[in-house]
Each structure stands twice: as C-alpha cells, then as structure tokens.
Amino acid sequence: MNVPTDRYVSEATFYVRYAETDTMGIVHHSAYLVYCEELRSQYARDMGTNYAEFEKEGLALAVSEVHMRYLVPVVYGQRVTVRGWVVEAKSRRITFGYQIVDPDNGTVHATGTTSHICVTRAGQVARIPEHWMELWDAGSSSKEEI
Amino acid sequence: MNVPTDRYVSEATFYVRYAETDTMGIVHHSAYLVYCEELRSQYARDMGTNYAEFEKEGLALAVSEVHMRYLVPVVYGQRVTVRGWVVEAKSRRITFGYQIVDPDNGTVHATGTTSHICVTRAGQVARIPEHWMELWDAGSSSKEEI
Amino acid sequence: MNVPTDRYVSEATFYVRYAETDTMGIVHHSAYLVYCEELRSQYARDMGTNYAEFEKEGLALAVSEVHMRYLVPVVYGQRVTVRGWVVEAKSRRITFGYQIVDPDNGTVHATGTTSHICVTRAGQVARIPEHWMELWDAGSSSKEEI
Amino acid sequence: MNVPTDRYVSEATFYVRYAETDTMGIVHHSAYLVYCEELRSQYARDMGTNYAEFEKEGLALAVSEVHMRYLVPVVYGQRVTVRGWVVEAKSRRITFGYQIVDPDNGTVHATGTTSHICVTRAGQVARIPEHWMELWDAGSSSKEEI
Numbered sequence: 001m002n003v004p005t006d007r008y009v010s011e012a013t014f015y016v017r018y019a020e021t022d023t024m025g026i027v028h029h030s031a032y033l034v035y036c037e038e039l040r041s042q043y044a045r046d047m048g049t050n051y052a053e054f055e056k057e058g059l060a061l062a063v064s065e066v067h068m069r070y071l072v073p074v075v076y077g078q079r080v081t082v083r084g085w086v087v088e089a090k091s092r093r094i095t096f097g098y099q100i101v102d103p104d105n106g107t108v109h110a111t112g113t114t115s116h117i118c119v120t121r122a123g124q125v126a127r128i129p130e131h132w133m134e135l136w137d138a139g140s141s142s143k144e145e146i
Numbered sequence: 147m148n149v150p151t152d153r154y155v156s157e158a159t160f161y162v163r164y165a166e167t168d169t170m171g172i173v174h175h176s177a178y179l180v181y182c183e184e185l186r187s188q189y190a191r192d193m194g195t196n197y198a199e200f201e202k203e204g205l206a207l208a209v210s211e212v213h214m215r216y217l218v219p220v221v222y223g224q225r226v227t228v229r230g231w232v233v234e235a236k237s238r239r240i241t242f243g244y245q246i247v248d249p250d251n252g253t254v255h256a257t258g259t260t261s262h263i264c265v266t267r268a269g270q271v272a273r274i275p276e277h278w279m280e281l282w283d284a285g286s287s288s289k290e291e292i
Numbered sequence: 293m294n295v296p297t298d299r300y301v302s303e304a305t306f307y308v309r310y311a312e313t314d315t316m317g318i319v320h321h322s323a324y325l326v327y328c329e330e331l332r333s334q335y336a337r338d339m340g341t342n343y344a345e346f347e348k349e350g351l352a353l354a355v356s357e358v359h360m361r362y363l364v365p366v367v368y369g370q371r372v373t374v375r376g377w378v379v380e381a382k383s384r385r386i387t388f389g390y391q392i393v394d395p396d397n398g399t400v401h402a403t404g405t406t407s408h409i410c411v412t413r414a415g416q417v418a419r420i421p422e423h424w425m426e427l428w429d430a431g432s433s434s435k436e437e438i
Numbered sequence: 439m440n441v442p443t444d445r446y447v448s449e450a451t452f453y454v455r456y457a458e459t460d461t462m463g464i465v466h467h468s469a470y471l472v473y474c475e476e477l478r479s480q481y482a483r484d485m486g487t488n489y490a491e492f493e494k495e496g497l498a499l500a501v502s503e504v505h506m507r508y509l510v511p512v513v514y515g516q517r518v519t520v521r522g523w524v525v526e527a528k529s530r531r532i533t534f535g536y537q538i539v540d541p542d543n544g545t546v547h548a549t550g551t552t553s554h555i556c557v558t559r560a561g562q563v564a565r566i567p568e569h570w571m572e573l574w575d576a577g578s579s580s581k582e583e584i
Contacts, residue, residue: 017472018489023164023347024347024354026354029355030325034322037455037456041455051514051515052514053515055316065359066359067358068358069356070357073354076493161330161333164343165326170493170500172500176468176471179311180311180468183310184307184310197368208511209467209508210507212504213504213505215503216504219561223343223345311460314460315456315463
C-alpha cells in the first residue's frame with residue numbers, strides 16, 4: 001500500500017517504548033494498533049481539534065475491522081513514523097490507511113487499514129456529524145452512502 | 147511480606163502472556179499491576195459478586211498508591227499464582243496486599259500493595275457502601291475510620 | 293468465519309481484564325490480538341508442549357499479517373472464549389483462524405486470522421521443524437509448500 | 439516529592455494514548471510505569487546515548503522496586519510531562535524519581551520512584567560500567583557503594 005498523494009496525510013514520529021517489545025526482542029504486533037490509533041489522534045489535532053471533542057458529543061468511532069501487514073520488525077532504540085490518511089469516508093463508517101516507516105532510512109515496517117463505525121454511547125450506529133465528516137473527508141474522493 | 151493467616155486470601159493462577167514480556171525476555175514490571183488488578187477482580191468473584199456491579203452503583207475504586215517489589219523475574223512459558231488479601235479497609239479507602247509466586251515450586255516472584263480510594267463518577271471521594279465493605283472487611287481486623 | 297469441524301480447535305476461556313478496557317467502556321481492539329496469541333499458547337499446551345520450547349530451538353513465529361473483524365463489543369465483568377485452529381500450515385508459514393465468543397450465550401464478538409513466518413534469532417526465514425509441523429498440521433488439509 | 443534543583447532533570451512531554459485509558463475514563467495506573475520507563479529512555483538520549491547501547495554491552499537494568507502515588511487522574515485528550523532524575527546511583531543499583539504533571543496548568547498528577555539492579559543476560563548482579571555511571575551520576579550527590 002502506497003501513501004496517497006491526492007489527500008491529506010497525517011504523520012506522527014516517536015521512539016518505540018521498551019514495554020512494547022517482547023521476548024523476540026521486537027515490538028509486539030499489538031503495539032502497531034496503538035500506533036495507528038495515536039495517528040488518528042494526531043490527525044484530529046492536525047485538523048485543529050481533538051478526538052476527545054468527538055466523544056464529548058456523545059459519539060465514538062468503534063473499531064470494526066483491522067488489517068495489518070508486518071514487513072520488517074521494529075526494535076527498541078528506534079523511532080518510527082506513522083503516516084495515516086482517510087481511505088474512505090461514508091456517512092456512518094470511516095476507513096483509515098497507514099504506513100509505518102523508519103524516519104531515518106525509509107524502511108517500511110508495516111502497512112494497514114482500520115475501519116470504524118460511528119456509534120452512540122448506547123452502542124447504536126449513528127451518522128458522523130457534518131463538521132467531523134468535513135475533517136475526515138478532506139481530500140478523500142469517496143463520499144457515497146453506505 | 148508474608149501471606150496473612152487471619153483473613154481471607156484470594157488466589158488466581160494463569161499462564162503469563164507473551165505480550166507481557168519484553169526484550170529482556172522477562173515479564174515487564176507493569177504487567178504485575180495488571181495481575182494484581184485481576185486478583186482484585188477474582189476476590190470480588192470469590193465473594194459471589196463482580197467488581198462490575200460496584201461500578202454499576204456509580205462508584206469506582208481509584209488506585210491512589212502502588213508499591214511493588216520484584217524479586218525473581220517471570221519468563222514466558224511459566225504460570226503464576228497471585229495471592230491477594232485486604233490489608234486495611236477504611237470507610238473511604240482500601241489497601242490490598244499481594245504475593246506473586248510460581249505455583250509449581252513456590253518461588254516468590256514479587257510482593258506488593260495497592261491502595262484505592264472510593265470515588266463517584268464525578269471523581270468525588272465517597273464512602274464505600276456497607277454491603278461492599280462487608281466483603282472486603284471479611285477477616286480484616288482494621289475497621290477504624292479515616 | 294465459522295469454526296471448522298474437520299480439524300483440531302483449541303479453546304481458552306477467561307475473564308477480560310479491567311486494564312484491557314478503554315474510555316468507551318469496552319475491551320480495546322488491540323487486546324483481541326493478545327487473546328489470539330494466548331490461544332496459540334494454549335494450542336501448543338493442548339498438544340503437550342509449550343511455545344517456549346519452540347523458541348528454545350532458536351526459532352520464533354513472527355507475526356506477518358493480522359486480520360480482525362469486531363462484531364459486538366466486550367465489556368468488563370464478562371468472560372470470553374477464544375477458539376483457534378490452523379487454517380493453513382506450510383513449510384515456513386502458518387495461518388491461524390479465531391472466533392471470540394461469549395461462553396454463556398454464544399454471542400460472536402470477533403473473528404480473525406493471523407499469519408506467522410518461522411524465523412531464526414537472526415531474523416532469517418526458516419523451515420518449521422517437522423515435529424512442530426506435525427502439531428500444527430494435525431487435522432489441517434493444506435500441506436503444500438510455499 | 440519535589441523536583442530536585444541540584445541535579446539533572448530530564449523531561450518528556452506527550453499526549454496520552456487512548457489505549458492507555460480504562461472504563462473509568464482515566465489513564466490506567468499501569469501506564470504510568472510505562473511513562474516513567476519512557477522518561478528513562480529520554481534521560482539516556484539527553485546524555486547523548488540510548489539505553490539500547492547499554493543492552494548491547496550485555497547488561498540490563500532490571501526493575502527491583504516501584505512506588506507510585508496517584509494524585510489527580512489523567513484523561514484522554516490531555517498531554518503529560520514526565521520529569522525524572524537520579525535519586526541515588528550506587529555501583530549496582532540506581533533509583534530514579536519522577537513527577538508527572540500537566541504541562542499546561544502545572545497540576546501534579548503523580549509522583550514516584552523506581553529502583554533498578556544492573557544484571558547480566560544470565561541474570562547475575564553486575565557493576566554498572568563506569569561510562570554509564572557517569573551519565574546517571576551527573577549531578578547526584580550519592581556515590582556510596584552497596
């Protein structure tokens with residue numbers, strides 16, 4: 001999966017944490033989901049807001065699907081850059097794409113996608129409010145309904 | 147710290163999880179706090195209830211202090227037994243003690259204590275309801291007020 | 293994805309841990325990967341061994357791909373049963389399938405697959421030793437080479 | 439515990455991650471240990487090196503004791519600043535002190551200490567090499583032997 005050139009791509013760079021590694025001496029595969037989540041937080045901040053504001057409106061983006069490919073292990077001592085973008089923004093569902101790379105030499109460590117359904121606190125599927133859709137929709141060409 | 151003989155001691159035994167290990171090849175020190183938390187969950191289940199019920203009453207036991215001593219590392223492939231008991235139960239605060247051992251050979255891997263303050267959802271300190279205090283108080287000799 | 297009837301299916305049942313939940317009040321999606329990993333540990337134990345033995349042979353099963361669908365959230369206080377089986381066992385790669393259900397009412401919470409490449413400590417791809425392949429191959433119908 | 443003025447104090451500021459929160463809607467107490475660990479990583483980087491280098495010398499700093507006080511909960515959407523310093527540096531053991539604060543308003547969320555024993559890969563206690571001791575000793579007044 002390549003990073004798209006036709007829409008906004010958010011980026012976050014940080015050192016991996018020792019606690020994220022395992023006995024194999026590499027970052028545990030579950031930590032990549034946390035990195036992708038942190039990228040979504042960064043995306044919202046890039047747009048001048050905070051995902052905490054979304055939840056204050058009584059909504060949440062529940063993860064409905066995750067697909068991750070692990071290409072080259074990441075080790076402690078290393079920094080990673082997570083890049084993320086909106087693959088598809090529908091009225092009730094949004095899909096993000098990711099690339100996790102070494103910011104120093106460009107090695108691609110992993111790629112993936114996550115899909116999210118907008119739900120109320122009671123767990124009911126809901127439309128993503130217009131002012132949020134505008135953020136995630138920025139640069140995305142897919143606006144069809146589900 | 148020895149396991150007390152004058153009060154109820156709850157026990158939970160499980161295999162450590164690969165994700166809990168780190169590059170040193172041992173269980174990460176933060177995982178022990180999760181083990182102790184799981185023991186508190188087990189304690190409530192031993193008493194015929196579930197800590198989820200406590201939260202349904204609009205209350206929570208917020209962790210106010212943690213003290214843990216790590217004696218012998220735990221490695222993947224191993225089971226641990228967590229033993230836990232009430233050190234002190236006051237009207238608004240409860241302290242648990244723990245011992246984490248190898249169930250097969252008795253090796254003591256760690257000991258510790260955690261203290262908890264009863265709070266409402268709004269974060270206000272609150273009295274622990276009587277019917278919960280009775281559970282945690284069982285066998286404890288310290289019932290003075292704070 | 294349905295649980296297959298033509299091969300061995302391992303099962304592990306446990307209470308979800310409080311630390312695995314998030315602000316939405318549900319188990320975080322990354323925890324499911326840890327549940328699946330624990331199922332793989334259980335699978336090895338079911339076969340009379342321990343994945344730790346695999347690593348003692350200087351090998352590891354590095355996660356190369358993860359695909360997870362989240363259907364119904366899991367909340368604290370609940371038990372889950374993870375079922376797992378070998379989807380495909382090749383000479384250097386093995387794929388597991390999973391179903392995560394509520395053992396009390398059968399609700400399917402999530403389904404998924406994980407793929408693993410056999411690697412040496414130096415990170416080189418290696419053949420899975422015959423005596424291990426026999427375990428994972430048990431009941432699987434796919435034995436072609438990659 | 440106050441931040442000392444007579445020795446080096448390292449600092450790391452970051453947003454808390456959604457995965458670190460729990461059903462109470464606050465950052466889980468075990469995450470603070472990971473924050474402190476990340477501060478120790480930052481401390482080594484401040485000194486122009488990386489803790490990964492320490493491990494390349496066949497050594498590790500195993501956590502032997504943790505003491506943490508939780509004063510004010512941290513919520514998602516918030517940044518924290520972790521400050522850390524060397525409380526005591528002995529030939530085989532080092533103790534760090536921490537303060538976790540809100541960088542925007544100065545609220546002290548938590549304070550704590552962690553102690554570490556220098557061990558070889560085989561788990562034997564070892565002297566901290568001189569060139570590492572110099573880093574951690576910088577500004578510390580306690581240099582007595584254990």
